[in-house]
Amino acid sequence: MLLNQFLFLAAVLFCIGVYGVLARRNAVLVLASIELMLNAVNINLVAFGAYRHTIAGQIFALFVITIAAAEVGVGLAIVVLIFRNRASISLDDADLMKG
Amino acid sequence: MVAQNVVFGILAAVMVLSAWKVVTTQNVVRAVLYLVVVLAGAGAQYLLLAQEFIFVVQVIVYIGAVVVLFLFGTMLTRAPIGRDVNVDNDQKWLAALTALFLVGVMVAVLSDAFGNTHVHPTIQRTSDVANSMFSAYLIPFEVVSVLLLAALVGAIAIARRD
Numbered sequence: 077m078l079l080n081q082f083l084f085l086a087a088v089l090f091c092i093g094v095y096g097v098l099a100r101r102n103a104v105l106v107l108a109s110i111e112l113m114l115n116a117v118n119i120n121l122v123a124f125g126a127y128r129h130t131i132a133g134q135i136f137a138l139f140v141i142t143i144a145a146a147e148v149g150v151g152l153a154i155v156v157l158i159f160r161n162r163a164s165i166s167l168d169d170a171d172l173m174k175g
Numbered sequence: 176m177v178a179q180n181v182v183f184g185i186l187a188a189v190m191v192l193s194a195w196k197v198v199t200t201q202n203v204v205r206a207v208l209y210l211v212v213v214l215a216g217a218g219a220q221y222l223l224l225a226q227e228f229i230f231v232v233q234v235i236v237y238i239g240a241v242v243v244l245f246l247f248g249t250m251l252t253r254a255p256i257g258r259d260v261n262v263d264n265d266q267k268w269l270a271a272l273t274a275l276f277l278v279g280v281m282v283a284v285l286s287d288a289f290g291n292t293h294v295h296p297t298i299q300r301t302s303d304v305a306n307s308m309f310s311a312y313l314i315p316f317e318v319v320s321v322l323l324l325a326a327l328v329g330a331i332a333i334a335r336r337d
Contacts, residue, residue, distance in 0.1 A: 078289075109197070144237075
């Protein structure tokens, strides 16, 4: 297997995630797109770990998964709070701090 | 090696198509369910690279917990089940342009740097992960556990009604 096939897959997934973050208005879907990007990074880490025959790639991917779980928990709590206060999770409505 | 490449190709095609559906479908619940396919595909890629523990963690944490959180978030914010016309904003084309530019740059750089590098995975066992995690990476492990606790307490403090 070429190393590049994993890196290309991760690059494509990451860019689909970037598109999702930029083009979505629903806050839950933006968080889902961020998960896509984090998964792309994990594929890269694990592929490089397998390439270099070291365990470090897997360990770092585990840390990324942990941080992603924490991020989703806090992110969804914020989304629920925004929905409770403004009755909408459209990111275009959450512009209270816009100058 | 040929069989592994065939499996990789099938998985990659399914993952990219599902990821595309995650960011384009107008139905929030369906987008989250497509995300499950992408996450399972990533887990299968880890297995293809002979890294067993990360595959198990991917299934338990992502497919088991994070997706359930997403479905709860969808439910609590009363997203309409069915077609929702308002989930995309009006900078779609600019976003597509940015993503295409980014993927072009990354593919060019990666093919320049790792043009013909082959990967020959050796099995990384769970005991190797444990030995490494509790010796060389002990302090990051403790820090990340405290961070997880702080994040979960913070999530409860944010979301509770008072």
